[in-house]
Amino acid sequence: MPPSDAQALITFDQVVKRFGDLTVLDHLDFSVAPGERVTLIGPSGSGKTTILRLLMTLERVTEGTIMVEGEPFSHMPRGDRLVPANEAYLSARRKRIGMVFQQFNLFPNMTVRKNLTEAPVHVLKLSRAEADARAEELLELVGLSDKIDAHPTQLSGGQQQRVAIARALAMRPEILLLDEVTSALDPELVAGVLDVLRTIAETTDITMLCVTHEMGFARDVSHRVLMFDEGRIAEEGTPDEIFGDPREERTKSFLKSVL
Ligand code: ADP
Helix, strand or coil: CCCCHHHCCEEEEEEEEEECCEEEEEEEEEEECCCCEEEEECCCCCCHHHHHHHHCCCCCCCEEEEEECCEECCEEEECCEEEECCHHHHHHHHCCEEEECCCCCCCCCCCHHHHHHHHHHHCCCCCHHHHHHHHHHHHHHCCCHHHCCCCHHHCCHHHHHHHHHHHHHHCCCCEEEEECCCCCCCHHHHHHHHHHHHHHHHHCCCEEEEECCCHHHHHHHCCEEEEEECCEEEEEECHHHHHHCCCCHHHHHHHHHHC
């Protein structure tokens, strides 16, 4: 069951996002509970990535509000009303959220260790020793302990993506956003990245919001699947409901196109 607003970690309330004349999200309402893993599926252009980008504060809402942990996220309190959040407010909130993109976006001129420790040292103010210990632990989790002193260019795409996942987790986010993290990989490298994400799903209680075309993965790890079409939720349910017994024609034809 979707969480009620009182229990929700993330709430979208009547969120509209427009780019010029194009309405990408159309009065969208949904909530995500703490520890819940939600997969967003649907045709290209249906607004899935925009949802993640709003949570990463890479985009701003046009209308409506986003709440995270019961606090305004898209807006900030000023006196007794809410006004659009400014950069300082957003940057404080963004620290609780990690994102992994389709393209690996590692810092190319830094070793893996530096990639994993820079933000924890500078943003979270961890000591070098603490950040190093955390980096080592996370590299073990993603199976790349032996690459700690390598540069990204010395790694395969799959290995780079596993480092990118470790780097996101190094900030100890409460929410992990995954945007088609295997789409840019050669097919033989996909399974290794998905296995790492499965391990994270099984061994942590991090809240995950995931956009993916990997339906097997979505079925295995998600608690709930949201099917998007034209900036709205066309259908939602458990993976068994959505993949096993979809009700909406749009869901059926979408699944036929990807399975
Ligand atoms: P999805 O992830 O479901 O493929 P997106 O959220 O990436 O969909 O995009 C939804 C729509 O918004 C697409 O039509 C896309 O072209 C458009 N869009 C996304 N970002 C921008 C932008 N910065 N400027 C203009 N249009 C954009």
